[in-house]
Amino acid sequence: MARKRSLSTVQAALRILAYLAEHPEGVEVKEVARLLGKSLSTAYALLNSLAEEGFAVKTERGYRLGQAKPLRLETTPLEEALEELYLRTRERCYLALLTPEGIRLKTRGRQGQPHPLGDTLPEEVHALALGKVLLAYGALPLP
Template sequence: MEAEVARGRTLSTAQEVLRVLRFLYEHPEGLTAKEVALKLGKSLYTAYYLLNSLRQEDFALRLEGGVYVPKTPLLSNQISELKNVAREANLLSKCRSYVVSLRGQAICLEATFGHQGQVGPTGLNRRLNRAAHALAVGKAVVAFIGSSVKELLPHPLPRFTPNTLSWNELYDELERIRSEGVAFDVEEYQQGVCCVAIPIQANNGAILALGLALPSGRFLAEGDKLADWLRRQIPKEVRYA
């Protein structure tokens, strides 16, 4: 009898772990333990237990801010490699650096590197869909998703500064990015801050971007040179062709 009860508990736990994994795949931008607990109708302790079980079996990752995401081995390896590049780019360029990826329908901020004195867009969430049209790293990703762009971005497009692009302007800009392989934002999200970004498409089809943020004055003087330099930092095996 006790053995049957134990088996029943094990099966119930396994089912709950699978439910959590399904939740993570439905929300590739990530979920917190509190959000998982609400979806399950369970305690926060149970949510942490189930999420940690997935981490131990290498099915999930815990990111900064306590956000859990499903682990896709190839994408995770590419993001990890790009984080190393971004960390080095920050040190060499003295600009805050960013790594962004496309996870399902979510444009996700994977990492940022920089110190307090380096400028960069403020108030960014992990999920960048609402601001992607105004950020170089967002446009670098959006440029290569084809007709799905309207499904990923809000309607109407939020206007953050007088320079924020409209839909028509955005379409023209995405065409330029596809042609030239580099994205810019010129005070489109935040006045006084500009960014450059390189779109990356790995061999497995993953879409990512590596970007730098810098003050407007430095961008006017060095923006094109920094874009060329940043492109050369990306490993050839993951560089956009």
């Protein structure tokens, strides 16, 4: 039987979180290293990473469980407008940004995953309505 892929660092971080939850008084780094069968420096690195994200808090004794920081995605007003347009129409929406480096595309809709800002325009952009607008505007070379 084929073995499923997994990330050992993620597994170690989850084991640490479970251990911290079982020990609200806090734990020492050497306990975590022993629990994981890892070096002291690896335990420090994992605990510090968890602390940076708010999942763990450094104390006099070591570390205890923390409150994770809420995730906030930074969006621009244009991205918010794109999202609003999609929510109102439930149709595929595009946002093209003309930058000195070229055209950057953000999409939102049903056909696949949204592209993050910074993606370059696909070669087949001429087939999209957006591509035709950019051609008419002179922002794209003719195919």
